[in-house]
Amino acid sequence: MLLRNPNISRLKAGYLFPEIARRRREFAALHPAAKIISLGVGNTTEAILPHICSALVEGAGALGKQETYSGYMDEGLEQLRKQISAVYYGGKFCVDEIFISDGSKCDIGRLQLLFGKEARVCVQDPSYPVYVDGSVLIGAALDWEGEGYGSICYLPCTADNGYFPDVRKISKNSLVYFCSPNNPTGAAATREQLAVLVKRALETESVIIYDAAYSEYIRDASLPKTIYEIDGSQECAIEVNSFSKSAGFTGVRLGWTVVPKVMKFSGGESVNKDWSRIMATIFNGASNIAQAGGIAALDEEGLKEIRKLTDFYLENAALIRQAVQKLGVKCVGGDNSPYIWANFGKEDSWEVFSRILEKCHVVTTPGSGFGPAGAGFIRFSAFGRRFDIQEACRRLANY
Ligand code: PGU
Numbered sequence: 001m002l003l004r005n006p007n008i009s010r011l012k013a014g015y016l017f018p019e020i021a022r023r024r025r026e027f028a029a030l031h032p033a034a035k036i037i038s039l040g041v042g043n044t045t046e047a048i049l050p051h052i053c054s055a056l057v058e059g060a061g062a063l064g065k066q067e068t069y070s071g072y073m074d075e076g077l078e079q080l081r082k083q084i085s086a087v088y089y090g091g092k093f094c095v096d097e098i099f100i101s102d103g104s105k106c107d108i109g110r111l112q113l114l115f116g117k118e119a120r121v122c123v124q125d126p127s128y129p130v131y132v133d134g135s136v137l138i139g140a141a142l143d144w145e146g147e148g149y150g151s152i153c154y155l156p157c158t159a160d161n162g163y164f165p166d167v168r169k170i171s172k173n174s175l176v177y178f179c180s181p182n183n184p185t186g187a188a189a190t191r192e193q194l195a196v197l198v199k200r201a202l203e204t205e206s207v208i209i210y211d212a213a214y215s216e217y218i219r220d221a222s223l224p225k226t227i228y229e230i231d232g233s234q235e236c237a238i239e240v241n242s243f244s245k246s247a248g249f250t251g252v253r254l255g256w257t258v259v260p261k262v263m264k265f266s267g268g269e270s271v272n273k274d275w276s277r278i279m280a281t282i283f284n285g286a287s288n289i290a291q292a293g294g295i296a297a298l299d300e301e302g303l304k305e306i307r308k309l310t311d312f313y314l315e316n317a318a319l320i321r322q323a324v325q326k327l328g329v330k331c332v333g334g335d336n337s338p339y340i341w342a343n344f345g346k347e348d349s350w351e352v353f354s355r356i357l358e359k360c361h362v363v364t365t366p367g368s369g370f371g372p373a374g375a376g377f378i379r380f381s382a383f384g385r386r387f388d389i390q391e392a393c394r395r396l397a398n399y
Pocket residue numbers: 017040041042043102103104105106128179183211213241242243244250254255
């Protein structure tokens with residue numbers, strides 16, 4: 001038989017969320033009467049709102065008629081790309097700088113192909129696990145050290161630095177993953193902070209992969225919703241975003257990536273052209289049904305529905321934050337993001353996770369799953385039915 005790709009054995013044992021699901025199943029098998037509530041994985045629960053949903057239905061219906069049938073869609077519908085540029089970027093980008101995808105996780109996984117395994121990867125610590133695991137899979141963690149991910153540079157984001165990292169740690173020619181509003185800390189970077197990040201990326205000839213999957217949760221009008229609000233960012237930043245958490249498309253699958261044309265590799269080649277080449281080779285376009293929904297999500301009515309849906313989850317977040325604070329546990333997030341990041345002190349995150357599961361029958365996410373700086377933290381997700389959130393908050397008092 002062929003040898004296994006050695007990078008696979010360099011991954012941590014299991015992807016974080018299936019591991020949580022496994023522990024939940026184990027607990028449920030031992031306690032069949034327990035009514036477990038999940039505040040773990042960030043998975044949407046509310047029905048897609050009517051205007052957007054009817055566009056999805058129409059999109060499906062169009063496939064059943066000869067006159068409106070469509071097949072492969074390549075980089076995405078022009079109308080959708082134009083709307084994304086207008087709604088999110090003030091019309092700054094032309095259609096061929098916006099690539100429609102089947103979601104931001106999928107793009108995050110593919111983007112590494114642009115840089116290969118020589119890139120020095122920097123991640124916020126804690127961060128969404130796909131940045132590190134995706135890097136390991138491509139072999140970017142070359143001097144892997146057995147237990148950890150040797151060559152990955154962790155940028156601690158803690159209470160001490162206001163959850164914004166010391167960018168001086170970013171060295172020459174790095175690939176920097178940056179997520180704002182952040183998963184898991186909920187911190188949303190200010191314009192000044194992003195300007196510092198962009199300046200450092202330009203100085204070090206680094207590239208930022210900016211994950212804006214939660215931008216629709218920003219309520220503080222002074223906070224930037226995209227990295228492209230910062231001068232110089234078009235030369236050094238790629239942005240990924242998604243309809244998952246804004247329109248409830250976690251199961252529908254639709255996202256996009258912006259690759260500005262001015263961005264060049266050190267050899268002068270166009271990053272945009274290469275991304276187009278990669279996408280044409282290994283991706284065959286997002287579902288045309290999903291794209292019909294995306295178009296509706298970005299018109300006047302659709303944007304109102306996005307606001308309504310994200311408001312709902314933010315109200316959940318406020319309830320969870322109160323319940324956690326009542327325990328005397330310090331927490332941040334939940335105001336411009338759907339995650340609450342709670343500090344349980346020196347205790348191991350998985351132990352806290354187990355205790356909350358045992359005492360409250362509530363599933364959470366252990367902070368250590370997001371990186372070393374997550375030790376002692378628990379992430380609470382605000383994605384849930386209101387009655388479940390209220391019940392979970394009541395039960396948390398038993399902790
Ligand atoms: N980016 C960030 C920062 C995310 O938190 C998530 C989902 C995604 C991208 C993925 O978005 P899609 O557009 O739907 O692909 N994070 C959730 C779900 C877990 C997972 O494995 O993606 C979470 O609980 O962290």
